[in-house]
Amino acid sequence: MKPRCLFVLTYYPEFMDALYAREPGVAELGYESHLEHLLDTGFGVGDAYCRGLRKLGCEASVVIVNADRLQARWAIEHDVQTHGNIHDRRRQILAAQVNEDRPDVLYVFEWCPLGDAFLAQIKTQVGLLVGQIASPLPSNRTFAAYDLMISAWPPIVDHFRSKGIACEPLRLGFDPLALERISPEPPLYDVTFVGGFAPSHDDRIPWLEQLLQELDVNIFGYGLERVPSASPIHNHYRGPAWGWEMYEAIQRSKITLNRHAIIEVGSPRDSCCAANMRLYEATGVGTCLVTDAKENLCEMFEPTREVVTYTNARDCVEKIQHYLTHERERKVVAEAGRRRTMRDHTYDSRMCELLDFLVRYLPAGRKTLSR
Numbered sequence: 240m241k242p243r244c245l246f247v248l249t250y251y252p253e254f255m256d257a258l259y260a261r262e263p264g265v266a267e268l269g270y271e272s273h274l275e276h277l278l279d280t281g282f283g284v285g286d287a288y289c290r291g292l293r294k295l296g297c298e299a300s301v302v303i304v305n306a307d308r309l310q311a312r313w314a315i316e317h318d319v320q321t322h323g324n325i326h327d328r329r330r331q332i333l334a335a336q337v338n339e340d341r342p343d344v345l346y347v348f349e350w351c352p353l354g355d356a357f358l359a360q361i362k363t364q365v366g367l368l369v370g371q372i373a374s375p376l377p378s379n380r381t382f383a384a385y386d387l388m389i390s391a392w393p394p395i396v397d398h399f400r401s402k403g404i405a406c407e408p409l410r411l412g413f414d415p416l417a418l419e420r421i422s423p424e425p426p427l428y429d430v431t432f433v434g435g436f437a438p439s440h441d442d443r444i445p446w447l448e449q450l451l452q453e454l455d456v457n458i459f460g461y462g463l464e465r466v467p468s469a470s471p472i473h474n475h476y477r478g479p480a481w482g483w484e485m486y487e488a489i490q491r492s493k494i495t496l497n498r499h500a501i502i503e504v505g506s507p508r509d510s511c512c513a514a515n516m517r518l519y520e521a522t523g524v525g526t527c528l529v530t531d532a533k534e535n536l537c538e539m540f541e542p543t544r545e546v547v548t549y550t551n552a553r554d555c556v557e558k559i560q561h562y563l564t565h566e567r568e569r570k571v572v573a574e575a576g577r578r579r580t581m582r583d584h585t586y587d588s589r590m591c592e593l594l595d596f597l598v599r600y601l602p603a604g605r606k607t608l609s610r
Contacts, residue, residue: 242343242601244288244597245345247301248283248302249350249351250303250305250306255277257481258280259308265277268312270316274303281417281486282481288593295594304353307328329352341364344366345367345368346371350374354380362384366602369386369597370382372390372395373515374500375439387600392502393514398505409592409593410514410589411516412519412586413581417523427492428493430454430494431456434460436465437465438465441501442501443498444466449556450552457488459477489520489521492526493527495529496529496530496559497515497517497518497529497530518584522577523581523584525574527576529559540579541575546572
């Protein structure tokens with residue numbers, strides 16, 4: 240019997256604040272309609288994991304643990320009383336949701352305020368506790384409660400295995416639903432960069448500043464407050480781009496840029512790996528991707544044929560200038576990248592891999608919990 244899965248997501252507060260400011264009526268919706276609306280924005284992975292697993296015969300659902308207005312609505316509708324600070328209330332509501340859903344697999348996307356102690360407690364209520372992370376590991380966390388960790392970042396896989404924690408590699412992917420939600424339009428931008436300026440992205444600022452000396456790069460994203468006020472980035476900033484708007488900005492670009500975050504876990508491979516979502520989002524919508532060269536990139540895409548790679552800022556500028564003036568070459572690369580992603584890198588493909596992991600790690604006697 241296929242496992243029943245409950246996924247725990249955490250959304251960026253900046254995204255939710257912008258959504259509620261733009262659509263205040265969403266906060267007044269009932270829980271199911273409210274959740275559906277948030278998932279249908281295209282933010283993050285949304286319910287792509289659930290949709291993929293359902294196609295494979297699993298029951299799967301999602302909660303967004305830090306969507307406080309949404310979660311409060313669930314608590315009201317289920318007569319759940321909460322107390323304490325915001326983190327306590329989030330844990331209490333999630334515990335009640337787990338108790339009601341009774342999943343075989345509780346799958347937590349880490350960047351999440353739950354904490355090791357809560358996870359150790361909730362672990363007794365599920366068959367398999369799984370965490371996924373491909374971002375810097377918080378120093379105050381052990382992740383020891385998890386039965387299995389999942390990561391797209393190879394050094395993190397090595398790190399957890401070295402600590403005696405089971406960990407399996409699973410790449411990120413592309414959600415073809417994006418192609419139904421956005422309308423193909425002619426290019427509006429020659430070059431875009433869509434991404435954040437978080438602490439793990441510090442080298443993006445000087446890199447972009449070097450590019451802007453010679454190129455007009457349209458910059459979308461979050462974290463602009465971390466960019467020095469004198470930086471030319473401010474003059475090229477076009478605002479945040481979340482969900483389907485992010486896909487539209489990329490799709491309307493002749494070229495879109497990628498630069499990986501700095502994620503250090505003490506591995507010799509810390510700076511050598513490609514793993515982020517932009518690889519698949521850009522190629523999936525058929526835009527020519529110019530990305531930083533990484534030793535494992537060839538496992539996902541064929542450099543030069545399916546994506547364009549650069550080694551430093553000077554090389555990046557030259558590659559962009561070449562492909563802007565050689566339209567046919569650019570379109571050939573973009574189309575080859577699109578075909579590769581649709582063949583190998585959709586979330587439906589990834590869920591086949593994930594289901595194999597879940598079945599393998601779920602203890603035989605706990606595959607179907609009593610409900």
